[in-house]
Amino acid sequence: MSDPKFAVVDLEKPYKLGDTEHKSIKVRKPGAGELRGTNLNALLNSNVDQMLTLLPRLTMPPISEQELADPDIIDVADFTALVNEVVIFLTPASLRG
Incomplete structure (x- = not known):
């Protein structure tokens, strides 16, 4: 069973931090x-x-604001997927449909 306090975003474009390639990013409910x-x-x-301010506080592995804003590190489609997970966390279940 999945944990409702976390979401995993599978990246369309994996990125490297140091020697480690990441194919997904875990986002924690704020x-x-x-x-x-x-x-x-x-x-x-x-x-x-606002998302560039908040996402570094919630991502695992931690991703800085500068890394999130750099399309050579985080693809815009992957950034959008991360943003969507945050919006889902912030939306009351009764409004999610």
């Missing part, structure tokens, strides 16, 4: 403390700047 300094409405609207 807690209130990790949402500090962000705007919930902007996050729910997939605002890129």
